[in-house]
Amino acid sequence: MPGTVAPSTPAASNGSSKMANPSSSSSWKDIAAAKVQSRLASIPSDWHLPASTLSAISSTSGTDVRTIPITCDILTDLELEITTTPVSTILANLQSRTWTSEAVTTAFCKRAAIAHQLTNCLTEIFFTEAIARARELDAHFATTGKPLGPLAGLPISLKDNFNLDGVDSNLGFVAWINDPSNHDSTLVTLLREQGAVLYCKTATPTAMMIAETVSNANGRTLHPANTRLTPGGSSGGESALLAMRGSPLGVGTDIGGSIRIPCSFAGLWGLKPSFGRFPTAKCKSGLAGQEAVLSINGPMCNDFEGLEMYAKAVVDTEPWHADAKCLPIPWTPVSTVQLPTSLTLLMLTNNGIVSPTPPVQRAMQHAIAKLRAAGHNVIEWDASANSTDAELFLRGQGHIESFFRAEGGATVHSIMESSGEHADWVPGLAPTDAGWNCTVKDLWTLQAKRTGWQAELLLRIQQLAGGREFDGIVTPVAAEVSTTHDAYHHIFYTGAWNLMDMPAVVVPLEGVTVDKELDAVKGDFKAKSENEGKVWSQYKVDEVHGLPVCLQVVGQRLREERTLAVAKKVHDDCA
Numbered sequence: 001m002p003g004t005v006a007p008s009t010p011a012a013s014n015g016s017s018k019m020a021n022p023s024s025s026s027s028w029k030d031i032a033a034a035k036v037q038s039r040l041a042s043i044p045s046d047w048h049l050p051a052s053t054l055s056a057i058s059s060t061s062g063t064d065v066r067t068i069p070i071t072c073d074i075l076t077d078l079e080l081e082i083t084t085t086p087v088s089t090i091l092a093n094l095q096s097r098t099w100t101s102e103a104v105t106t107a108f109c110k111r112a113a114i115a116h117q118l119t120n121c122l123t124e125i126f127f128t129e130a131i132a133r134a135r136e137l138d139a140h141f142a143t144t145g146k147p148l149g150p151l152a153g154l155p156i157s158l159k160d161n162f163n164l165d166g167v168d169s170n171l172g173f174v175a176w177i178n179d180p181s182n183h184d185s186t187l188v189t190l191l192r193e194q195g196a197v198l199y200c201k202t203a204t205p206t207a208m209m210i211a212e213t214v215s216n217a218n219g220r221t222l223h224p225a226n227t228r229l230t231p232g233g234s235s236g237g238e239s240a241l242l243a244m245r246g247s248p249l250g251v252g253t254d255i256g257g258s259i260r261i262p263c264s265f266a267g268l269w270g271l272k273p274s275f276g277r278f279p280t281a282k283c284k285s286g287l288a289g290q291e292a293v294l295s296i297n298g299p300m301c302n303d304f305e306g307l308e309m310y311a312k313a314v315v316d317t318e319p320w321h322a323d324a325k326c327l328p329i330p331w332t333p334v335s336t337v338q339l340p341t342s343l344t345l346l347m348l349t350n351n352g353i354v355s356p357t358p359p360v361q362r363a364m365q366h367a368i369a370k371l372r373a374a375g376h377n378v379i380e381w382d383a384s385a386n387s388t389d390a391e392l393f394l395r396g397q398g399h400i401e402s403f404f405r406a407e408g409g410a411t412v413h414s415i416m417e418s419s420g421e422h423a424d425w426v427p428g429l430a431p432t433d434a435g436w437n438c439t440v441k442d443l444w445t446l447q448a449k450r451t452g453w454q455a456e457l458l459l460r461i462q463q464l465a466g467g468r469e470f471d472g473i474v475t476p477v478a479a480e481v482s483t484t485h486d487a488y489h490h491i492f493y494t495g496a497w498n499l500m501d502m503p504a505v506v507v508p509l510e511g512v513t514v515d516k517e518l519d520a521v522k523g524d525f526k527a528k529s530e531n532e533g534k535v536w537s538q539y540k541v542d543e544v545h546g547l548p549v550c551l552q553v554v555g556q557r558l559r560e561e562r563t564l565a566v567a568k569k570v571h572d573d574c575a
Contacts (some may be wrong), residue, residue, distance in 0.1 A: 028174040028421040032217055035177050040117075042125045047074055048111040057118060059220055059485055062228040062543070066244065069111055079107035083245045087306035089152070090248055094153040097141070101153030105134035106199050108155040108247060112200050116243035119222045121237040123160045123201050124167050130155065137195060150313045152195030157233050157247035159297075160201045160218075161208060161284045162188055169284040172215030172426075173205035175419035184315075186281040187251070187297065190317045200247075202237030207286025207412045208253065209404065210428040211261050211478075211489035212454040213237055216421045220324035220485065223265065225547060229482045232262030238300050239266040249306050255295040256400060257478070260552055263300055263478035263506040267548030270506040271298040271307045273495070274558045276327035277320040278311075287411055292403040292447055293498050304568055307505070308334050311560065329558065337565040343376045344468055345570070346461065348475040352383030352390025353397060354490040354532045356476045357539045358519040363512050363549040367474060367574050374573040379464055384528070392456060396499055397492040399450045406446070408437035422474025427486040454500055472566040473554040478507055479535045481514055481547045488534040499553050503569035506556045510575045516545040 018397065025158070040048075049072055056061050069075060082090070082104055093099040116122040137153050147153065155171045163169050163181035170176040171545050185193075206215040207418035213221035213236025221236045226245045227559040231240040235252030239262030242250050252259040263270030275294040285295065299310040317330035349364050350356065356364065372378050383389035414431070416422040438446070461470060476493045483489070527533035543574050553570050555563025 019487070021430045028216060028419045028424075031174055031177055031419070032219075036219070039122065039125055042127070043113045043116070044127075047110055049074075049114060049117050054117060057227060059222055059227055062226050062473065064225050065227065066224045068118060069114045069244065072114065074114060075107065075110055078103070079110060081305055082107040083111045086303040087248050087309055088303070089302060090149070091154060091309065095147055101137045101197065103136035104153055104197060105131050105155050109199055111244065112157070112241060115224075115241050115246035119224055119231070119240040121203055121221050121240040121246070123170060123203050123218055123237065124164075125200050126167065127199055128306055130197050134197050134206065137197070147195055149193060149195035150309070150316070154196055155199050155248060156191060156196045157238060157241055157250040158188070158201050159238055159250070159252050160204050161253060161376050162201065162251065163200065163282055163284055164188055164201075167201070169201070170217045171284060171286050172204050172217050173209055173286070173415050173419065174421050175218045175415050177217055177573045181284070182198065183282055185283045186279040186319065186322050187283070187314070190279065190314060190319060190322065193317065194313045200241075202235070202241055202250065204234045204237060206416075206429050208234035208255075208258060209286060209412070210234065211257065211491055212428055212485065212487070213240075214426050214485070216424060216426065219504040220453035223482060226543060228484050228543060230265065230485055230487070232265040232482070234258040235262045235300065239263060239268060242266065242268055242300055242302060243365050245302070248301070249310055250300045251297055252300050253295055253297045253497065254494075254496050255293055256404070257491045259298050259300060259493045260477050260504060260506050261489070261491065264489045264550040264552075265547075266481040267508045267550060268300055268302060268506065269304050269307055269508065270300045271311065271560070271564065272296060272504045273298050273311075273560050274501050274503050276325060277558070278314055279323035279326050279558055279571060281323040285339075286415070287404070290403065290406070291408070292443070292450065293400055294501065299317055304571065308564060309401060323523070327558070332561045334561050334564045334568070337562050339471065339565055339569060340465075341375065343471040343566060343569065344379070344465055345371060345376055346379050346381050346464055348381045348383070348469055348473055350384040351393045351493060352386070353394055353492060353497070354479045354535050355384065355481045355528075355530070357481070357536065358521060358541070359514040359544070359549050360476045360479065362519060363509055363551060364474075365569070366512055367551060371570065376535055376573070381464055389460065392453070392460065393492060393496065396453055396457065399446065399453060400492070400495045400499055402438075402446055403450075405433070405436045406438040408433055408435070410437070410438065416479055428489075449498060457500060459498070470556075472563065472570065475554060475571060477552045478540060481544050481549055483538055484540065484543060488531075490531055490535050494552070500557070502523065502554050502557050503560045503563045504552045505563055506550050506552050507567050507571045508548055508550045510571070512549045514541065514544045514547045514549065516531065516541045
């Protein structure tokens with residue numbers, strides 16, 4: 001099985017029958033190993049790849065596994081067509097009865113099974129139930145002559161923290177293996193009401209708190225284009241599955257970049273909304289009660305249209321009736337958003353903390369040139385050239401780090417200790433440090449400083465825009481396009497906008513990929529800080545050659561529809 005850390009699978013084979021709890025004397029490694037066998041056993045035998053195909057694939061092999069679903073003879077020609085079709089066309093074919101839900105669901109279940117064997121991207125597999133549900137949806141259509149809802153028959157994959165009744169949500173903790181939920185998350189209920197077919201859940205790192213997807217419970221998830229690289233985190237299982245075309249549409253979560261970094265590393269579209277637009281009720285968290293930085297959820301997809309189709313379907317359910325924290329803001333179709341002919345765009349080329357690596361710098365300059373040529377008002381913003389701006393971003397980074405470790409890591413430690421895995425922390429996840437522990441007074445002080453910081457950054461943005469309303473802030477998603485495993489990740493290109501609670505859309509740049517000739521590090525480069533030195537020292541252009549490059553478009557708070565419209569315009573004008 002790919003991965004260097006023992007992976008695991010949920011107790012439920014196909015989401016139903018549960019394995020008996022291991023004896024209390026079992027080590028966490030035994031529990032994890034038993035789970036991986038249970039998970040593989042839930043994949044039909046004729047969907048298993050030959051051992052000869054799998055034997056050479058590991059986290060050190062550097063294999064590109066993306067073509068294996070096409071060449072392995074498990075998928076039919078129709079199933080290959082289905083799994084490479086955009087979401088809008090899949091739904092159109094379902095509604096015209098060109099394709100049945102059973103055929104579409106089976107195709108994605110098969111491709112997800114292949115993706116998992118190659119990248120270790122799934123935690124929960126319930127293909128049998130999903131196909132049975134698809135048959136019910138087909139029968140409903142045949143009887144009534146209309147689909148159950150706008151997502152009727154569409155398979156949707158979910159990050160592991162979304163609860164489904166009778167299914168585990170382990171979030172990378174061995175202690176939460178064989179501990180199935182007794183309820184559905186609110187989003188799960190609403191998606192089912194709209195006709196979506198839920199068929200698998202995807203891997204996260206421990207507690208969903210690092211930008212690499214690795215844990216003692218689930219093992220390591222591999223990048224489909226190069227297994228020596230990470231697909232990002234914490235929604236890295238989703239990004240790997242989507243990049244393998246094992247899902248038409250996935251749902252991730254984001255508290256510091258957990259949707260956007262994986263989307264960027266895999267070349268996907270992704271939407272991080274403002275808090276309150278999509279329901280978060282009844283989900284599971286590794287840091288339950290931490291609300292100084294709010295976690296949100298949003299769609300991840302290979303195509304832009306999928307983002308809006310998902311967003312509209314969810315918001316049209318009026319989720320504020322089911323989730324008290326949802327805001328009663330109806331969805332406005334993106335096609336009706338009126339944009340000025342000339343957009344006012346701030347281009348944050350450097351946040352003053354860590355300079356983007358060469359391919360990201362080149363992508364920013366490519367976008368600036370293209371957008372100016374298209375007639376947009378482009379304002380370059382290099383925080384490294386202004387000590388006040390650099391200090392502002394550095395202070396913000398300190399705030400987000402302080403909030404995430406405010407209780408000294410005691411929550412994560414206590415969960416890990418209950419299974420005995422606390423002596424085996426995965427790389428990148430900071431162990432407990434009581435010295436970080438905040439009092440309530442300390443936390444209130446931090447939150448007051450954060451509120452002041454938000455006002456300062458907003459004022460600076462308004463100053464840069466010349467007092468005009470800005471249409472979007474275009475920034476790197478991360479300083480890098482991906483890294484080898486267990487590397488350092490600077491997350492404040494994304495984390496800044498979590499602190500601001502501003503929506504952001506990941507935009508793949510068409511035709512822009514890493515080029516080892518163009519993107520080599522210049523000999524005169526000198527890191528300005530320890531953090532920048534870490535990022536640049538691990539940049540290996542030969543490893544990431546050919547990977548896609550993405551940017552993000554940040555919009556004004558609670559204006560998701562306008563942010564999507566601007567992102568689409570930026571994408572089209574950069575092509």
